[in-house]
Amino acid sequence: MLRPFSLFIGVRYTGARARNSFISVITLISALGLMLGVAVLITVLSVMNGFERELQTRILGMVTHLSVHGREPVQDWQALAERVMEEPGVMAAAPFVELQGMLTHKGVVAGLMVNGIDPAAEQDVSIVGDFMWEGELDSLAAGEYGMVLGYGLARQLGVEVGDKVVLVLPEASLSPAGVTPRFRRFTITGVFRVRAEVDSLLAYVHVEDAARMARQPGTVQGVRLRLDDLFAAPRLGWSMQHSLGRDYYTADWTRSHGNLFQAIRMEKTMMTLLLSFIVAVAAFNIISSQVMLVTEKRANIAVLRTLGASPGMIMRIFMVQGTLIGFAGTALGILLGILMATNVSALGQWIETTFNAHMFDAYFVNYLPSELQWRDVGIIAGIAMLISFSATLYPSWRASKVEPAEALRYE
Structure with missing residues (x-):
């Protein structure tokens, strides 16, 4: 079966056992680190999505989106309701x-x-x-x-x-x-x-x-x-304030729970940024393992060059190998992350029941919510693969610069 030469050799190098077992260990650690980073990111973002969902559906479902208050007691609330119902939204x-x-x-x-x-x-x-x-x-x-x-x-x-x-x-x-x-x-x-x-x-x-x-x-x-759109509450409240006159004033949910909602949004962003460093550490492991592999394969690279392989072809061989490591770590991380995200609520409840620990009493919900969003999974997978691919560029470039005569001098 015909295959692209660079892909064929890259896959063979990935599956082959290195002469230096330390290189294989570093390669395994880099794949496991990437898997852990992706899984933790998916799980944490699912939990933050769960808190955001609970805030919108439970807290803001109980709290008024927007209210119109009379400065004096309102005698005919039906007439007031008819007036405000004319507002779009x-x-x-x-x-x-x-x-x-x-x-x-x-x-x-x-x-x-x-x-x-x-x-x-x-x-x-x-x-x-x-x-x-x-x-x-x-x-x-x-x-x-x-x-x-x-x-x-x-x-x-x-x-x-x-x-x-x-x-x-x-x-x-x-x-x-x-x-x-x-x-x-x-x-x-x-x-x-x-x-x-x-x-x-x-x-x-x-x-x-x-x-x-x-x-x-x-x-x-x-x-x-x-x-129909709770985020339009401040704008609608301001509009109603002017249309109803001085006898009424408005209040919306952002005054009572807006800070909590913004805090969850900011915490989600910061957690994503901080946990991305786990993926970055795994990428550095890929770089180190690839650099050591290039050093070990200098003779092989020299033979390939003498047989007619171009520097670009050599570079693509090691890019294929590093990308395959990144793909394996990312795929396993996605599977583990989905498993953790879909069961973290039950796990939290089991921990509370088993150890009689009330871990979530200080929060606005008394359990650990989780909502897996496939958009987040796709973004995390894309970022992990991009970082993994970027980590292969320098070692692959080093491999393409190997001089055959220099590499074979002492062989």
Whole structure:
């Protein structure tokens, strides 16, 4: 079978056993180093993609993309919703009343943010209804003072569906007994679990019950909006601010969680840059092994030159060999990286369960997320192959400069 001469000899050199075993060891180390670098890069980028996905789907799914607040209590939120829905990019709107307070149950106290919502409209702007652990979001009805708690809050207070809790607001009320804090007893009608920090911070009540607690019955503070592109929230908010006038102001998710999102993006970039040095170290190993191989094969190179091989052909022979080493390391690294990326979440959960270690409690999600993106795999593979190919240029050039007479003088 006819083959290109340079490819044929390069493949033979790659598979042949070197007379100096140290060269074979260095070659193996360079391939293993490249494999490790590629695998670690794929795994780390998948984990960072997982954190970014969780931030967008869970945290930002619970947090409002964009909200319009009235400087005075809003009497007719439907009219306000119709006005803002005319803006391009706005998908849905729902009323809200926000309260800050404390919940008490059998002597246990927990601080929280209470969101007064319309359950029917809230389904269009929030994912909370898709993550109900117990009960239903529709169980909130006006005048019944029901409450849907986050899973973390429910565990902290030790309550279940049907239990009674007392909501205490920091505003004081005047009564015949003097100044007393404002409080009301609520019944737990549901528990949601998003597996994020909001599980320990949020509770939902009906918007009319929240308005009564705020001493502003029949009104809302504004409307929450869901956008088709959450990254357009600052621009749309600025546009609405001008169109609605001074009676309203807007707030978007970048003010509350923008720093976290930017931090994940920056950390992903920096981790990619730092871990790329592993691939660079493997490339230096390829250079060193190729230089030693060229020294060992000087006599062979001289024979090939005397038989008519051109310097370019000699250069291509060693470029083929170095590229094959890079290809083998990259291919094995891709396979190992895919295996690690698809199982790292289960591995993290196993470590937490086996060693009773809570490694992720300090993060905004309480498990190790991972999302393998084939675009990242392709980019990493391309960069690894480019570095491997570049590492073959100098040793191959050295091989092409070998003089036959000088190399065979002492043979």
